[in-house]
Amino acid sequence: MTAIELQPRPLYSIGTVSRLTGVKSDTLRVWERRYELGASCKTASGRRQYTQTDLEHLQLVAALIGNGARIGDIASADRRTLEVLLRQRNGALGDPVPQSKPRILFVGEALCDWIDEHQGCLMNVSALLARTTPQALLDGELDEIADIDGAVFACPHGVNGDLPALRNLAARIGTSNVMVLHPAGSAAALAALELDGALAGQFPPDPAQLTFYLSRCAAEKSADPGAGELQALVQPKERLFTEAELEALRQAPNDADCQCRAHIADILKALVAFEEYSANCASDDWRESAVHACVYAYTGQARWLMEKALSRVADNHRD
Template sequence: MTSESSSSARFRSGAVARMLGMPVATLRVWERRYAVCSPELTPSGQRLYSATDIERLALLKRLTDAGHAIGRLAGLDRTQLQAAASTHANTLAAAVPTAPPPSMPEAVRVVVIGPALGTRLQRPAVQRASGRTLHVLGTFEQADAIGPFALETPPDLLLLAWPTLTLERWHAWRTGLAHQSPALLNVPCAVFYGFAATADCDALRRQGVTLLRSPQDDDTLGRWLGQQRARLPHDATAASPLPPPRRWSDAALVDIAGLSSTVACECPRHIAELLIQLSHFEAYSAECEHRSPADAALHHHLWRVTAQARASFEAALEHVARHEGLLLPAPGAD
């Protein structure tokens, strides 16, 4: 439909009442008692409303829903009504405390012993599968080289790549670590190994060491690394603030999307529809986090990123609404 044909379209009172969410009887009372608009009359006496009439009625409806008396609004023109709506929206926004912008969680600091593993961690497939949550502080050939470096910037996790793993080699490495860098003895360790006796692996697991046998593809290695992050008792993301909860339900967002059908700007509708999709994916990621322990770290990362995006778009919607003079539902309202 062209803009010219859209501006010349006329709507009957029943259709207008449904668009505005108000009884036809109220619409006619407003016309008779307050002369809020002057729709055309057909020869048979039916009222036909223009797009300009509907826009004015929509502004009046939102303002009366917000508590303004129709008798005080009826004599205002379109510019004055929009100014009143904008003032009301700004007042409501000022009354609601603004949450600080969500911060991205910090990456886990990792020191790698084994150059081949350090190089492999930079592969896109490994980064993608791990949730891009690892920050490699350094890669070293031997453990005794990390002492001064690691003490200056303590890691959250030590990653070791050993072709052969034995209990004797593990204890010898821990003894050397105690002399070279005793502060690292309390850092959790994960070992990517080639060959080992079952008894030795069982003994190390009982000591809290996480093991993964090589070779593994990049996706499996990345997922395993993501799981190490989720198991850390001092996970860096635990200290970061949680994203704020949803401000509007799906029903409220559907109402907000309907508001923009009566104004020239389509941004409120697009943002409201995008918020519904983001909120659904946020809930999906949270469910997957609890449903699949193997993918917990990845889905926790997806949940955080989506929740932060949702919070940012909620703030954007409020900003657009103030600019357009739209009255949004109160946060938490259905």
């Protein structure tokens, strides 16, 4: 079998990794020199390029060091061990361990070239690029492909002849979350894709549609498996106040010069109602679904932030 090279994307500079981890660039260089804890890739000129996996690993290391761990004790630990250690240090009430981003396989030379020019679409995923055909990948060595959460296949010459290979490859890597990009195809082939549950799109891809698909993969990874409702696709933030608690805060005596509790409680009641409404918005059109998903996510975030604000105001009044 021919080994298939998988190219990770996106790639981050050391400055970006420093910003995202809170670890100084000089410290990252020391960790790489002393503990081989560094970038998986380098350019021809020797510039470090960190993969999404590298970044997530370093974020766990940084979180543990922030909780009192010593770099020498954890530098050689794998991700699973780091996650266990972080849970133990955080305790039941600590911050949750960050979840890894979904691994998405992109297959097709033209598609991989397009991705390299549009890496902004990959902000929610960890991508693996296979610059080959679905059949060649199926015939090659697939040991490197594990824990794939979704796949995007490009069929620039039409989907008709590639349909069997697409089905077999999706089954081989163990994912039903598939997007197939093509310029044209017979009605029967496109209908077969739809029956298989695949999302079909044009090639070259529409960046908005591809971003929506990848965002859905990210949401599904953090939601309950198999859930298809909008409120399950976007992981909601738990409410900090019940309806009764909001009403009690709204009715509580306020200072003459400060009515913040009552105003924030009113805002929260409106946000809660709209959040429930937006979660039940449904559409068969992917563009409308993407808009509804964003509205629902942003509303939940706004509600959670206002709950944080109300907590601060309520604590201040108690003091």
